[in-house]
Ligand SMILES: CC(C)=CCC/C(C)=C/CC/C(C)=C/CC/C(C)=C/COP(=O)(O)OP(=O)(O)O
């Protein structure tokens with residue numbers, strides 16, 4: 001079964017890579033005869049090229065890119081706040097910061113893949129089947145994770161030279177993010193003792209927003225922590241729906257998550273709070289401060305079907321759909337801040 005799945009995924013990659021056109025292989029076969037080093041050499045070359053393409057696609061999928069909105073929106077939010085406070089934003093710093101946070105997030109996803117597999121938590125029906133279906137070997141995942149952490153450190157070093165933020169402050173936030181991404185499932189494995197939700201709330205919220213803001217302005221401020229709240233709650237909704245969906249298999253594997261502790265009914269209540277409290281906050285900001293803060297309310301029609309699916313316990317695609325909502329809400333929130341008239345936003 002695993003072999004079949006692996007093969008069908010591999011075929012999908014090949015088809016995607018060859019424009020889904022079966023005739024391409026036939027064409028390649030014909031042109032082999034024209035190759036100066038002979039037909040064997042060309043077909044070996046095309047096989048190597050397609051193997052490389054397959055491997056690259058497998059690495060990209062292993063990162064679970066659908067979840068990247070969760071780390072990109074807080075970076076954009078930190079940049080937008082810096083723009084509002086300082087009147088300008090350094091786009092190079094913003095880009096390097098986005099890559100740094102993305103790379104550490106991606107590495108965290110790989111650590112999660114590796115440890116969930118080695119503890120027997122991921123199975124055939126799991127969302128993440130990179131190792132279960134033998135799409136990659138555990139060693140590949142370890143190497144890729146180490147590579148991403150190294151790249152993250154390189155980017156953080158670059159940020160040190162680009163930004164005026166003091167080294168100890170930059171290192172504190174960066175290594176805070178890096179250790180959270182590892183400890184989520186690695187080492188003590190915070191996810192396995194019902195602390196995963198706290199890690200996600202802090203890292204994808206205050207920590208990432210503060211990091212992005214601090215590298216722009218060159219100092220630490222509590223303001224980004226407050227602005228991070230609506231987005232952090234929505235990001236936690238992604239994880240909570242994920243954990244509610246996986247409740248039974250997680251229980252069987254002997255781990256404890258918040259969703260397991262509170263059960264399905266309270267999980268539904270919590271999901272609604274995580275989903276709708278941000279909208280209440282945006283209403284308050286829009287009515288008391290500036291109307292541009294009403295922009296994220298445009299995503300409200302996407303939230304109601306999610307609530308309905310959660311209520312009827314159709315959890316299958318809720319995390320991915322919540323991530324989509326998270327991306328749009330984040331974009332509107334950022335635009336709401338950028339478009340706010342000068343001095344109209346609450347400051348501390
Ligand atoms: C501030 C700086 C520099 C970086 C912050 C960078 C971030 C956001 C790091 C967080 C990394 C982190 C905690 C990643 C783990 C995310 C994750 C894999 C959540 C889902 O875990 P599961 O609940 O096991 O999901 P699956 O069931 O899909 O495997």
Ligand SMILES: Cc1cc(O)c2ccccc2c1O
Nearest residue numbers: 064067070109235238239242
């Ligand atoms: C893979 C994955 C899965 C999730 O459920 C996430 C939830 C919040 C933030 C990040 C997440 C993530 O990277």
